[in-house]
């Protein structure tokens with residue numbers, strides 16, 4: 001337990017408990033990838049004396065066209081997130097799954113790599129699965145974020161707060177926008193007449209990992225400003 005008094009702003013004391021270090025246990029093909037905690041993780045809850053820490057991801061589509069900007073502003077225990085997608089972003093109108101993906105497993109490459117002429121299912125697999133800690137299922141991944149709703153012309157603006165990802169873990173991870181809505185793994189599995197008893201275990205397992213939000217259509221690596 002570390003107790004710090006922030007120099008910036010009004011006197012504010014935050015209690016910080018450094019989390020356990022977790023190992024990478026998932027491959028790049030799944031949506032879940034565990035990212036080990038780093039020394040910089042302890043930065044959460046301690047806005048530096050110089051002011052908030054800011055990081056940004058510029059999201060591009062498979063063709064390399066800039067479609068949006070996501071800004072993370074850490075003000076202590078909470079990080080404020082503002083995502084803006086351009087008019088004519090060409091990602092389709094409606095809800096889109098939106099997550100922070102790990103980007104630390106070298107097997108499938110790193111960063112946001114896509115072949116615009118290739119199978120869309122292969123786009124941005126260079127980044128790993130959702131940023132997650134061991135045992136978390138989708139909807140509870142530390143990298144899960146609210147869905148983006150794009151207007152008919154492709155524009156979107158969404159602002160929200162997150163409190164599960166230390167700032168140090170955000171940096172160099174990747175923000176991913178998916179083609180389709182995110183079901184947050186809300187599959188009512190069971191034996192009831194209104195439950196998806198016909199679902200295969202594999203399908204259930206998949207949605208518990210990804211939310212079945214579909215292909216990755218825009219990606220940007222988070223860089224500290």
Ligand SMILES: [Cu+2]
Nearest residue numbers: 098099176178
């Ligand atoms: Cu995702």
